[in-house]
Amino acid sequence: MKKMQLEICCGTTCYMMGANRLLYIENEVPPELRGKFEVKALPCMGLCNDKNLSGAPYVKLNGIIIENATIEKICDKMRAMLDD
Ligand code: FES
Known part of the structure; x- marks a missing residue:
């Protein structure tokens, strides 16, 4: 199965707003x-x-934008994609 692609924005705003933690997802x-x-x-x-x-x-996530991203939110979206 092809792996899902998770792209994390590491621009200054996103990084300061939590992307730094998301990098360790x-x-x-x-x-x-x-x-x-x-x-x-x-x-x-x-x-x-x-x-x-x-x-x-x-x-x-696979090109779909997730805003106010948290690890929990990303995991929920991943599970939904795996169920499709
Ligand atoms: S810093 Fe601009 S979209 Fe993330």
Whole structure:
């Protein structure tokens, strides 16, 4: 099965708003999600400007934007994708 692609914005705004913690998501996901995704750090995606900072930190999971991303929120989206 192809791995899910998790892109974490590491621009200044997202980094300060929690992306720094998200970079370690591989160590914090539950066992059923381990090895099922690849993490990539990106520079500012430009979304913080469009949405006036309120949605940071931003990540993309298989190209789908998740705003106010937390490890829990990302895990929920991953589980939903695995169920599809
Ligand atoms: S810093 Fe993340 S979208 Fe700009």
